[in-house]
Structure formats: C-alpha cells, structure tokens
Amino acid sequence: MITAECINCGACELDCPVRAITPAPSQFRIDPMVCMECDGYYPVPRCQWVCPVSACAPERESYLFKARALTNRGAPPVVLRAAPPAETPAILQGRLDRLQKQLALVTNKETRAELRYAMAKLQWQLGQITDAEFAEIEKFYENFTYEWC
Numbered sequence: 001m002i003t004a005e006c007i008n009c010g011a012c013e014l015d016c017p018v019r020a021i022t023p024a025p026s027q028f029r030i031d032p033m034v035c036m037e038c039d040g041y042y043p044v045p046r047c048q049w050v051c052p053v054s055a056c057a058p059e060r061e062s063y064l065f066k067a068r069a070l071t072n073r074g075a076p077p078v079v080l081r082a083a084p085p086a087e088t089p090a091i092l093q094g095r096l097d098r099l100q101k102q103l104a105l106v107t108n109k110e111t112r113a114e115l116r117y118a119m120a121k122l123q124w125q126l127g128q129i130t131d132a133e134f135a136e137i138e139k140f141y142e143n144f145t146y147e148w149c
C-alpha cells in the first residue's frame with residue numbers, strides 16, 4: 001500500500017519494474033496482485049528505496065501468498081535478473097527535477113517541508129550543497145516535524 005504521506009512525486013511509478021504502481025484519484029497506489037516485492041529485479045523493494053517520504057509499503061502478505069501459490073504449482077525459484085542500477089547523477093537529478101515541479105503545485109506547509117527535505121537530500125548526494133548545509137537543513141526539518149507531530 002501507499003500511505004497518506006505520499007506527495008505524488010511519481011518516482012515509484014517510474015521505477016517499479018513490473019508497473020504495479022499507478023496514479024489513483026488522490027494519490028498513487030500499488031496493485032498488490034501485480035507487485036512481487038521486486039523479487040528477481042532488486043534486492044530491496046524499489047518503491048520503498050526511491051520514495052522520498054517513506055510512503056511506499058509493499059504488502060508482504062499478498063506477495064508471500066502469490067509466491068507460495070507459484071511454488072505449489074512447481075514454478076522455478078526466482079533469481080535476480082539484474083543488479084540494481086547505480087544511482088547515477090542523471091537519475092538523482094531527474095528525481096530532483098520531478099520534486100521541484102511538484103513543489104510548485106503544493107501549498108500545504110507540511111508537504112512542502114517534506115519536499116524541500118527530500119530535495120535537499122538529493123542536492124547533498126549530488127554535491128550541490130555541503131555536508132554542513134545539509135546537516136543544518138536536517139536539524140531544521142527535525143525541529144519542524146517535531147512541532148507538527
């Protein structure tokens with residue numbers, strides 16, 4: 001499932017190897033009958049990995065049910081088909097650009113803070129801001145989230 005924290009950035013939809021994630025009326029959703037927890041593609045669920053606000057939570061129960069059903073029918077064990085792609089600067093920059101577009105559409109201040117924090121993290125990974133600047137932003141974000149919780 002995708003939780004209410006989703007800020008509709010679209011990163012998970014683009015990265016899901018089996019196209020299990022689609023936009024829904026209010027936010028993105030995972031089709032539990034299609035999701036296979038990235039088994040055979042990535043060592044960890046890709047949507048969880050790319051989501052800037054930890055809103056992707058693939059349903060383990062559905063996946064295990066499907067895996068058991070397949071095993072009972074004699075399906076061969078799943079093997080990793082590809083190593084996870086490196087987080088290249090182009091990939092990170094693409095995510096940053098998507099978040100920037102999303103920021104222009106959002107007015108809710110908590111969501112804007114989430115977006116800004118996710119963007120700062122990407123900028124830090126890209127070397128666009130220093131360790132000290134990112135630490136400062138992290139501190140500000142922690143205090144801010146503490147206030148709204």
Ligand code: SF4
Nearest residue numbers: 016035037038045047
């Ligand atoms: S866990 Fe993998 S297969 Fe499932 S929705 Fe997320 S990215 Fe797609």
Ligand code: SF4
Nearest residue numbers: 006007009010012051
């Ligand atoms: S990556 Fe996270 S925030 Fe972005 S659309 Fe998917 S669930 Fe929503």
